[in-house]
Amino acid sequence: MNHELVNTFLSGPDQNGCFGKFGGRFVSETLMPLILDLEKEYQASRTDESFRAEMEDLWTHYVGRPSPLYYAERLTEHVGGARIYLKRDELNHTGAHKINNVLGQILLARRMGKTRIIAETGAGQHGVACATVCARFGLPCIVYMGEHDVERQAPNVFRMRLLGAEIIPVSSGRGTLKDAMNDALRDWVTNVRDTFYCIGTVAGPHPYPAMVRDFQSIIGKEAREQMLAREGRLPDILVAAIGGGSNAMGLFYPFLDDRDVTIIGVEAGGQGIDDRIMHCASLTGGRPGVLHGNRTYLLQNADGQIQEGFSISAGLDYPGVGPEHAWLYETGRASYVAITDDEALAAFQTCCEHEGIIPALEPSHALAHVIKIAGDLPKETIICMNMCGRGDKDIYTVARALGMDISES
Numbered sequence: 001m002n003h004e005l006v007n008t009f010l011s012g013p014d015q016n017g018c019f020g021k022f023g024g025r026f027v028s029e030t031l032m033p034l035i036l037d038l039e040k041e042y043q044a045s046r047t048d049e050s051f052r053a054e055m056e057d058l059w060t061h062y063v064g065r066p067s068p069l070y071y072a073e074r075l076t077e078h079v080g081g082a083r084i085y086l087k088r089d090e091l092n093h094t095g096a097h098k099i100n101n102v103l104g105q106i107l108l109a110r111r112m113g114k115t116r117i118i119a120e121t122g123a124g125q126h127g128v129a130c131a132t133v134c135a136r137f138g139l140p141c142i143v144y145m146g147e148h149d150v151e152r153q154a155p156n157v158f159r160m161r162l163l164g165a166e167i168i169p170v171s172s173g174r175g176t177l178k179d180a181m182n183d184a185l186r187d188w189v190t191n192v193r194d195t196f197y198c199i200g201t202v203a204g205p206h207p208y209p210a211m212v213r214d215f216q217s218i219i220g221k222e223a224r225e226q227m228l229a230r231e232g233r234l235p236d237i238l239v240a241a242i243g244g245g246s247n248a249m250g251l252f253y254p255f256l257d258d259r260d261v262t263i264i265g266v267e268a269g270g271q272g273i274d275d276r277i278m279h280c281a282s283l284t285g286g287r288p289g290v291l292h293g294n295r296t297y298l299l300q301n302a303d304g305q306i307q308e309g310f311s312i313s314a315g316l317d318y319p320g321v322g323p324e325h326a327w328l329y330e331t332g333r334a335s336y337v338a339i340t341d342d343e344a345l346a347a348f349q350t351c352c353e354h355e356g357i358i359p360a361l362e363p364s365h366a367l368a369h370v371i372k373i374a375g376d377l378p379k380e381t382i383i384c385m386n387m388c389g390r391g392d393k394d395i396y397t398v399a400r401a402l403g404m405d406i407s408e409s
């Protein structure tokens with residue numbers, strides 16, 4: 001399908017929550033009233049001045065927005081081609097973009113009179129953002145986490161506990177993110193009245209994908225204004241890393257109808273895209289199916305069983321991708337590529353050495369693709385990449401990959 005055939009990309013999803021043939025709400029009857037209630041409240045909040053004012057105040061004084069749009073001069077010289085700009089969302093409180101969305105959802109929960117927040121987390125970054133904002137508002141926070149992830153992500157588990165959250169290790173299934181999502185949905189059905197389910201990416205049943213995108217769109221909205229102020233025009237190319245796809249949708253969304261802006265999402269190619277599924281590239285290496293209440297591209301084996309992904313970056317190993325990305329992919333409005341662990345690791349080091357910025361491994365994937373294409377592009381070309389997280393959390397993983405031991409004695 002040709003994206004020129006689509007009138008506008010800003011109006012999606014339709015009233016059924018579908019982006020083309022993706023999205024929707026595949027949930028049990030018992031969840032339906034909750035989802036409809038959430039949708040109603042969310043729509044109402046969008047035109048509520050006091051809701052917006054409270055969010056903007058916290059964005060400014062608690063999160064530290066707007067994040068800078070930074071011209072990466074030495075990296076640009078090093079690569080020797082297009083001008084590279086970084087949208088610095090790694091400078092947010094808690095070190096990534098996730099707090100933009102969590103803040104929005106928790107304010108919505110308060111507006112709805114909900115008194116108990118539940119969340120699922122894989123690598124723990126969304127859990128930490130939830131625990132942070134719940135502490136800020138004095139709300140109990142319950143985080144479902146696969147028992148394998150609880151083991152693998154000990155520092156984030158400790159952070160969440162320090163912030164007062166309760167962690168529920170999930171042992172059903174394989175004990176990973178997918179199972180944690182199922183248990184969180186089950187909790188929600190059981191505790192209908194007082195509980196709000198805070199989803200961490202542009203996935204889940206409608207209205208979550210659109211709602212999370214809207215909260216994250218502050219990234220693209222700022223980047224657009226900052227780029228116009230700085231360069232007097234829009235960027236030529238946008239690049240962002242894709243786990244579930246929320247930081248990418250946040251950057252991309254305000255530019256979707258600017259057809260001259262090329263949009264590229266970068267998936268985690270792990271050890272390469274082949275039948276072993278040692279990657280997390282749902283679009284470039286997966287097939288459509290239904291998971292977590294929506295229809296989208298998923299990592300699955302020949303029998304349609306959801307497969308656990310693999311990546312050096314724990315934050316990218318969601319086994320699916322937000323339905324809006326599936327739509328942008330199928331219409332051709334955005335293109336998607338995969339970057340391997342090794343390529344991401346090399347970009348991580350380049351960024352440290354040339355810019356004095358230690359990036360998270362997730363945006364290091366985006367950066368690797370930027371480095372790959374920038375050298376062949378004219379110097380007038382402008383690339384804007386979302387630096388969606390900082391790398392302090394990743395230094396142990398990087399040290400191990402580089403064959404060094406930095407464990408504390």
Ligand SMILES: *Cc1c(COP(=O)(O)O)cnc(C)c1O
Pocket residue numbers: 096097098125126200201202241242243244245246247248315316360362363388389390
């Ligand atoms: C969680 C996370 C991601 C992946 O999630 P998206 O929804 O795809 O943005 C990417 N980068 C960082 C730094 C993260 O914490």
